[in-house]
Amino acid sequence: MAFDFLVPVADQVLAHNELLPLQALGRHIHIHTEKEGLPVLANASFAILGVNESRNAFEKKPEKLDINQIRIQLYRLMIGNWDATVVDLGDIEEGETVEDTYFVVKEIVAGLLEEKIIPIVIGPTQDITYPMYRAYDRIKDMVNLVSVDSRFDFGVDEELISSHSYMSKIITEKPNNLFNFSNIGYQSYFNAQEEIDLMERLFFDAYRLGEITSDITLAEPVLRNAHLVSLDFRAIKSSEIQGSRNFSPNGFSGREICAIARYAGISDSVSSFGIFEAENNAQTFQLIAQVIWYFIEGHNFRILEYPRSESKDFTKFIVPTETEELVFYKSQLTRRWWVEVPSLITSHTKLNAPALLPCTEKDYLAACDQNIPERWFKAYKKGFN
Secondary structure: OHHHHEEOOOHHHHHHHHOOOOOEHHHHOEEOEOOOEOOOOOOOOEEEEEEOOOOOOOOOOOOOOOHHHHHHHHHOOEOOOOOOOEEEEEEEOOOOOHHHHHHHHHHHHHHHHHOOOEEEEEOOOHHHHHHHHHHHHHOOOOEEEEEEOOOOOOOOOOOOOOOOOHHHHHHHOOOOOEEEEEEEEEOHHHOOHHHHHHHHHOOOEEEEHHHHHHOHHHHHHHHHOOOEEEEEHHHEOHHHHOOOOOOOOOOEOHHHHHHHHHHHHHOOOOOEEEEEOOOOOHHHHHHHHHHHHHHHHHHHOOOOOOOOOOOOOEEEEEEEOOOOEEEEEEEOOOOOEEEEEOOOOOOOOOOOOOEEEEEOHHHHHHHHOOOOOHHHHHHHHHOOO
């Protein structure tokens, strides 16, 4: 069984945890220890999982990511007013081959998904996203993946899978369960024009860094339909985290990345969350801990809702344009917006009925000005699910 490959949390973390006040998060986490073994997973909401695999790093890692220091910073944060149970499963060490490590990650993540537990995976390289995606093979027919990253990570055709090319393997390998891929925060000068063109041809969604930082709320509808969220820490500006030469002076601030993590937690659909490409320094450890805290905080405010025209909880708006009649819904409870998209494929409604695409109030106002939102066009072309 794949869970047998998990290494317990280090004694230094446990010793530090014993000194924390009772209100600290670490005092409420059920931890995999050498003495007690694996924690009981029944009724768990989140499972923290470290992955010590970096052999497919694009830029070779001079040292292992110190996941235990991240734990120490996370454990010391004060617990929120949450109705959530967190377990820490410990770490997956390198297998004999990278594929062995991938297999164990896939099996453990799949097992957690089957138990309705959200894995929070921490690893040194973003190619770990690939086995997390493959974990959905027996869980969901189609997967929506959102990457918070300055790059699309398609790489080149001849390149083996790496932290800069894992997306190529995801979109080409069978079974192809990827329905939609969205990128939040790409920076044009890091991406070849061929990659940008590929995003367009596949009707994938991409949002430039400046677009999101000018209005962070634009990230919310992108994350609302995501199943798997992968965060490349190199999307954060180097000054925020004492980053090395592999980090850019441009990127998200700590506050912005925590807001994005909170939106991911609020999403009704997000069922796994990965944090990758961090480096060893105190500021980074603290920020990763705070990102995880905000993700859990967001989950506490999840509200399961789906617009229906007959429900008094939603207001329906019909916007005629020159080419289409768009139908928008606004939740009176959360103030979130959706727009109908004609579709042949939908898990929510009968065949040929419209699907609902998360959107923003700005999309509605643009439609009122006869500007059909680009995300609507892409969803329509693809057959939105």
